[in-house]
Amino acid sequence: MRLVVALGGNALLPRGKPLTPANQVEAVRGAMRILAPISMQENLVITHGNGPQVGMLATLTAQAGAEFAEPFDVLDAQTEGMIGYLIERELRELLPALRQVATLVTLVEVDPKDPAFEDPTKFIGPVFDKDTAEKLAADRGWVVKPDGDYWRRVVPSPVPSAVPGIHTVDALVESGCTVVCVGGGGVPVAWDQVARSYTGIEAVIDKDLATSLLAYQLSASLMVLATDVEGVYEGWGTPAQRLIKTAGPEYLRSGHFPAGSMGPKVTAAAEFAERSLNGEAVIGALGDLAAILDGTAGTRVSRQYSGVTYY
Template sequence: MLIVVALGGNALLRRGEPMTAGNQRANIKRAASVLVELIGEGHSVVVTHGNGPQVGLLALQAAASPGDGTFPLDVLGAESAGMIGYVIEQELGNLLKHRLFATLLTQVKVNPNDPAFGHPTKPIGPVYDEATARRLAAERGWQIAPDGDKWRRVVPSPKPLVILEASVISFLVERGVIVICTGGGGVPVITRDDGSLCGVEAVIDKDLASSLLARELKADMLLMLTDVDAVYVDYGTAAARALRRVSPKELSGRTFPAGSMGPKVSAAIEFIEATGKSAAIGKLEDAVEIVRGECGTWFEASALFPRNLGLPARHR
């Protein structure tokens, strides 16, 4: 199968870990070994990845520079995609010396009138306690929102419409190249009145962009890997239940957090409704078992499988 594998930012940098180059590389090495297992099962993969922690750190570093060190988020997104993609490509290459790899900066067209620009939801950067987050928001003009039991800066996350390099990615995949692309959801761009492109101040959700990429590549599966073993209803409560196999109809009326699981569920539904194929969400270490259907949350177009919305936690 051709699988678009979306590595979550929290799969590449564990919650609570300092954002150091060493920690990032150690986690990417762990992710690379999982990807190699998938490839060893006979699958072709296209790798996408998040950048929320990294792009937020770059923004903080730029703001702390002497003089006018501020860079727009589209430029910082491209910088973080290159940084993370480089390490992913290198660690995969260390394990698969006979394969060809390409890390591709990816521009993704968005609507300049997307309502997301007026309602930021995408968390970036480090986590803070509430008091610190509110102080920084007041000092720097940030929008902030809860992220678990902590708080983070949030920025606009417009819907991805077109992946401009999709034909290049397809060309490489057809020739057996393992492509790392759409980093951080891709670099958000809009079309000016004269037809030229320019970047915008936003961070596209990686899972929604990965879903779009999977559709454009006619992939067989969309696999979203994070640090949570499944999608849960009533997450964080005593009544939490892991979802095992679901169809879009069975999720009708349910809501999931906009800054975390919500986009993943939306991405899965978009992919299967457009293609009739399957999508899955689960923990990085469980990737092979998820693809085999043994754990994680599977989204399928029909409900021909046994209805099972409420596994007691958990399949780990």
């Protein structure tokens, strides 16, 4: 079975912990202990987020002055390589020597006229109080928005339209290699018709939407969007909250889910289910991955389901 698993931010940095190398390695090691046995049984592709890491790099390079500030396509590539290295290193420690793992810095094509560039929404980097965030915005030309009780920088998050290197990923998967790719949503690029080449774009693509596109183009049987909750709740945080067991994509699209948390995952799961002939998307906890593969955990989304059922 072709299985694509997207690791959420908490698989790379637990909530409330600072972005130190030790904390990141510890989190990645724990995630790989779960994924290593799966990679021995299935054709596994791993994707991951990069929000905290790319935000920190952007902040550090900005401090050096405008002349030295790296563009976001380069920052995305740097974090994709760094996080992919940690994942591959820890995974290789747990797999037999002959089991192959490959990490790819992956281009992902976007439309430079995407409306997302007019209204940045992707949170990156650390949190600030309102006064600090507004001062940084004024000093550095950032756009900042409230994120819960704090404020954070936001950047454009255009919709991914193609993965130019998909045939390379497909060939590696077909050979039995575990592949780490489309990290942080991939490196955002646009095709220049005049120059006949790709141009880097200042953005951070949502990793769940990029994973959905990748899974579809790979004809994956199952796409798992791993997070730190059991699945999708209707009425989250209210006395009437219910954990969804199965849903058709049209049902999920009709719901109301927070744009900054579960919303992108719901959209990505619905898109994969709509595009795929027989594929299924699941949103659930990484620690429940074995049960997800058994069909007993997570919120499952497929065209075969009509309406909604609950646990």
